[in-house]
Amino acid sequence: MLKKTSWQRWLLVIVAAIAVVWAYQAFDVGNLLTLETLKSSRDQLLGLYASQPGLTLGVFFVGYVLAAAVSIPGAAILTLAAGALFGFWLGLLVVSFASSIGALLAFLVARYLLHDTMQARFTRTLAPINEGVKRDGVFYLLTLRLVPVFPFWLVNLVMGLTPMTAARYYLTSQVGMLPGTAVFVLAGTQLALIQSLGDVVSPGMLASLVLFGVFPLIAKFVVGFLKRKKLYANWPKPKRFDRNLVVIGAGAGGLVTAYIAAAVKAKVTLIEGHKMGGDCLNYGCVPSKALIRSAKLAKQLKEADQFGFEAVSGKANFAKVMQRVHQVIAGVEPHDSVERYTGLGVEVLQGHAVITSPWHVQITLADGSTQTLSTRNIVIAAGARPFVPPIAGLEQAGYLTSDTVWNLNELPPRLVVLGGGPIGCELAQSFARVGSTVTQVEMAPRLMSREDPDASALVQASLTDDGVHVLVGHEALRIEIQDGQKTLIVKEGKGDDATERSIAFDEILVAVGRSPRVTGYGLEELGIPLTARKTVQTNAYLQTLYPNIFAVGDVAGPFQLTHTAAHQAWYAAVNALFGQFKTFKADYSVIPWTTFTDPEVARVGLSEAEAKDQGIAYEVTRFDLEELDRAIADGSTKGFVKVLTVPGKDKILGVTIVGEHAGDLLAEYVLAMRHGLGLNKILGTVHTYPTLAEANKYAAGQWKRAHAPQKILALLEKFHRYNRGGETSPPLAEKSA
Structure with missing residues (x-):
């Protein structure tokens, strides 16, 4: 309730506002x-x-x-x-x-x-x-x-x-x-x-x-x-520069930035403190997809009798599975190597970089020597690291992250996975399929909370079928160790209704998100601010506080996706090298992503939940894969294509696909949304039979049937009846008369 003084204040302003409105009307101020x-x-x-x-x-x-x-x-x-x-x-x-x-x-x-x-x-x-x-x-x-x-x-x-x-x-x-x-x-x-x-x-x-x-x-x-x-008062600008561009970090964002700069003949230096290729090659996309492939084969072998095969065990040799993971990394490595980028015209230095001024970067090389480069522009592409929550006993028990799990040589008999996001779901399912007893703990009421409930429900059901013990709505409290036995204590519910339970484990994998790398290379000294999400604050052109310092990828957000980092890299490189003539705002209007569980979950644009939250009017068209010939033949009928459109129109607002190769199927919708094509265009495109891609055409067909012109169809029905001799005059002629 407002205090008396508050009432007095508001009474005063209300009286004043009434007086102003009255005077404005009475003296016809608008016309004067x-x-x-x-x-x-x-x-x-x-x-x-x-x-x-x-x-x-x-x-x-x-x-x-x-x-x-x-x-x-x-x-x-x-x-x-x-x-x-x-x-x-x-x-x-x-x-x-x-x-x-x-x-x-x-x-x-x-x-x-x-x-x-x-x-x-x-x-x-x-x-x-x-x-x-x-x-x-x-x-x-x-x-x-x-x-x-x-x-x-x-x-x-x-x-x-x-x-x-x-x-x-x-x-x-x-x-x-x-x-x-x-x-x-x-x-x-x-x-x-x-x-x-x-x-x-x-x-x-x-x-x-x-x-x-x-x-x-x-x-x-x-x-x-x-x-x-x-802004630059305390930072004297050099009269000449050693480089046009210095890029810090050789992950996806840094590699693409350096590639573009070299392609337009700029003098560019790329600095990496650890491994070329960054998180995606060494700890994320590449190794996880290699593990997922082996885990999927293990699942298929166990179900081989459904395809007419007998006596197939499908038992995985974990050491060999991990050996293959590292072979895959090694196979992709040359694409991101020092040799390749040196050949493209990029100077690659392996060491620790510190931005000492808006114009200078100091590099500590592997041998301990240092050198300082002057540069017109700097691009920060430092990536992110796994976030480790402050759970009592976690440090003492030891834990795995999405960075360190690839060092395992023996399969953990009992594995706890903390986190129900994309990384947690992918790894929980994979380890369960290759033989671990997996318990997945998620504090939210459902897995993959960024996706629609029907999508996350299918993923949870699939994980459960694979043997994952999914505990949603559970909070990890602490870890206890007695006689060498590690136990995670979790809590379900709140207040007096809360209950605790114990989960014994051999290894615990922390997969609750990733934190941008924003310390240790000069941001604090330069006063470059961070956002509420602890990412480097940038404007629409990816510039930081200093217009000649840019940030891309996980360190900048808003998406922690390899392809988004590469997408941002083009804007950062072009704005840095040619911004004196023309600058471009980074475009996030059509950003796709995929979670590579089985079934995969792929999305672009709005989800149904987001449309509701934002008050955006929409229609939903859904096609279930159980009706698709190729899905039936492959035995992969779990899933659907769901398209959100503007009411009464075929303009696509968002698409969610759950199913086999959902990430690949999504590409057609990404192209359509990027270039303003609607469902009518997809329906009018010839799709090979029998393929999974036909699901996109059938979804468009369902939308078309729902929006068929019923009055015209009724007239056509009469017209055809007339042609069969059922009426004395054509209905279209009657209507025109």
Whole structure:
């Protein structure tokens, strides 16, 4: 309940708002503050100013202050009027002070009414904003005043909620609004002189119109120049550079960035502190898919009798399975090797990189020696590492992650997998199929919570069929060790209804997510900020706080996907090397991903749950794979194709595919969404029979049947009946008559 003082404050603002609305309507302010009214009443106003200059100035000043304070439409007309009535210098003086005082009044009202309440309610959210305003608030406000991106009233309101002092706000507004005010007042002096068509092309009028048009561009350039000057003030810029580009990290993002730079003949250095190829080659995509392939074969062999084979055990030799995993890594390794990239024209240095200034990178090489490179641009592609939660006893018990699990040579008899996301599900299923007794623990109420419930339900059912003991809604509390026996204690439920249970294990695999690598290479010293998700903060062009330092891949987000890192790399490379001519915003509008469980789950665009949460209208078309000939022949009928479309139209909003080779099937929809093609185009495309890809066409066909023109079909039915001699006149002719 509001305190008495709060009621008084709000009563005051309500009364004031009613008074403003009444005055606006009663005095027909909306029609008065127009250019036509100003021109038609110009002579009368000039006469009034000539006879009573002091009174006219005073009334105008007070009126402008009130108009600015309550943010009524027409401030631009009042500014033009000041130029028309008082001339340039006096008009500039009056408007400059009146607008700043009005802005200050609005600022103070917002602070009096809302500041304490908003700060108390959103303390955590506003904390970084408050810190930013304390550090650079004057510059932010100056930018908004010079280049008015946001409405005048909104700036007053928002800044009133921050810690900025009233004096600083007023002085910054006074300075920041002065150039724009000058342009409007000058335009007003010229508009007042228009008597005939010839006056429109007078030198003064043309000059004012040119200033009016180019001022925002000039202001934007000035603001950018001042911002860069302040930002780089402590970092002297070299007169010449050793490199056009230095890339830190040789994962997918770094490799593609370096490749593009070398392809356009830039001098580029790629620095990797560990293994070329990054996480994907050495710990993620490649080894996990190799293990998944072996695990899938083990499953197929165990079910060989369904395909007419007898006495097939399907028992896996884990040591040989892991040997194959490393052979696969070795087979892919040359694609990401030092030799290949050196051959492409990239200088590759293996060592630890530290950004010592926006223009310099220091490298500590394997032999302990160091060297410092100067570079025009830097791209950070440092990747991510497994996140390890603070569970009591975990360090003492020892644990595996998606990085270290590939060092196993013996199959863990009892394996606990913490985490129900893509990595946890893929590894839990694979280890169960090759012979481990697997228990999977997930705190959320279902596995793969980013996907729709029907998709995650199919995955959970499949994992259960493979022998995984899935515990959703369970929180890992601690690990106890007694007589060498390791036990995980988990909790289900909350409060008095909570129950604990013990899970004995030999190995525990932590797969609860990955944390961006943001420490140890200079970000802290340069003051490059992080987001709430602890990724490097970048703008739409992938620039960090320093415009010549970019970030891509897992370290930048928003997706931790190899192909997204490669996608971002193009933008980072092009913006870094050619940004002085043209920059490109990174496009995340059509980003696909796949979880390689069996069945696979692949998605692009909106899920049904996301559409509901965002209030987006949609229709659902679903085709079940059990109706597909090829799926029946292969014995892979578990799954579906689900397409979300705009109601009544074939425009695709999102697609989820669950089933065999879902990731491959998704590509057709990714192409369609990327190029604005709808379901009608997919339906009109010939698909080979019998293939799994026909599922896409059949899904489009189901949409088409649901949107068939029933009235036309009824007429056609009558037409065909007439052709069979069932009616005396064609129905189409009757309708046209």
